[in-house]
Amino acid sequence: MRHSLTGSILAHRDLGDAQFEMTVLAPDIARDARPGQFLQALYVGAGGPLMRRPFSVFHADPEAGTLAIVYVARGAFTIGMSALRVGCSISLVGPLGNCFVPDARPAARHLLVAGGVGAPPLYFLAREMVAAGHAPKSICVINGARSRDLLVAGADFAALGVTLRETTDDGSAGRRGTVADELRDQIAAGGPCSAYACGPTPMLRAVGSLCVEAGVACRVSLETVMPCGLGVCMGCVIKLRNEAEPEGHSLVRSCHEGPIFDASEVIW
């Protein structure tokens, strides 16, 4: 169920490199949020933004009633948000959208592919999978960015005990190259596997086509502008393959039917 509430900021950590982790007391949303779902956030401030912005749930603690987001301060909204202090309130609507569902085959390896600020929902997924009894070693997180300072949630993934492979375009951390390079090797290692990806669209397209060619199931979480996030404005549509339509695709709401889609169905 979706909730519209005002939550108190319990913690707001500067993670360095313009990254922030914000923890909010929001029991109703914390109880209902699933990995891959997002929130529409808004804060009040002088000359502040008018419209909400979407942020993935980084993790949720139903017992404590808290949830966290991790974000990069990069535009007017997120820079303003980074100045909010502990004790301030923030308005949240959520949880919204669909969620990642782990591959249920017992021997499956789970390849979680994160690009930059796409890491938060995959951290939530990894954490929930470990909590649900998946062997940490069956989960391989491929976390990539242009450079070391743009990697998100590296230490958090490591703390889960999952297999962690980092890639950077410039080689400043982990393997020099892209997440797709690492993913190709992981798929080649053999055995049944599934991929779950979130990051910039060009990365998702590369990851998606790699998986489609290799016959690996791949779910991608797409990023679009989301004026409402609630499925009513039609401002967030993406193209999904649909042979029944004369154009060969339908236009579906990424906030409502998504943000997670089957890579094989997305028309990039």
Next chain:
Amino acid sequence: MPDLTVSLGPLHLKNPVVTASGTFGFGSEWADFYDLSRLGGLTTKAVTVLPRRGNPMPRTAETASGMLNAIGLQNPGLDAFLAEKLPYLRRFDTAIIVNIAADRIEDFVALAERLDGQPGVAALEVNISCPNQACGGLEFGVDPALTSQVIGAVRSATALPMVAKLTPNVTRIADIAQSAVDAGADALSLVNTYVGTAIDARTRRFRIANRQAGLSGPCIKPLALLAVWRVAQAVKAPILGMGGIMNATDAVEFLLAGASAVAIGTANFINPMAAVEIIDGIEQYLSQTGAASVQEIIGAVQPAI
């Protein structure tokens, strides 16, 4: 308790707050937030005869205190509306106002004929801000004669209460309003969005694929308020006022300017509870100011000095 009931001609509302077309889908997305029966009315997204795919993305952009949209009327079409959307809406005790759009008068007529007599439909809102195919894409609502033709044609096709939704992108909106009323509109709704655009200096590209888009939100409120007041002065027809209403105070201002009811649009995106908070806020305002009913404040604005 103050009396909240109002009328838009033959359309009776239990309170003066309606959701605006295109900002509330077909209602079902709101089920978690509040009981739709609390609303005075609910206006659907535009319904066209055939499904519409809408414009290419990007379709929206935030601007200073507002947003631009060029959705392009993406909707499932009349058949799907009747089969899949209307049955859901029927169960609520609220006035369902169906916003209809077309680029040919015949299509407006076809829509009105099919919707006439459908259980659950309380009124039609005729979106005359649409480009008219027969006139090289000129909008019906910018020309008094075209307005009169389309409203007259819909009038002959339905006995349902009919609201003409006016575009503000005209020199003299009161003239268009008068044509609509003369042609048989029971009420007027105004304003639709103001045309505008946005450009990204960094990428040197338009921020909207369609280039031209419609501006809504708090930035248009002063413009919309004046349009409502002007039309209320000039034309004897009830008005559904809208344009940048974010809270109950904004809503009261529209009522004072002469609107008999108000519609909540962009505010739904910012605060999903906006419409019900505005109903409660209007009631509170009436109680605190000793007014016995909404009727008392409609058009009650006084000169500044």
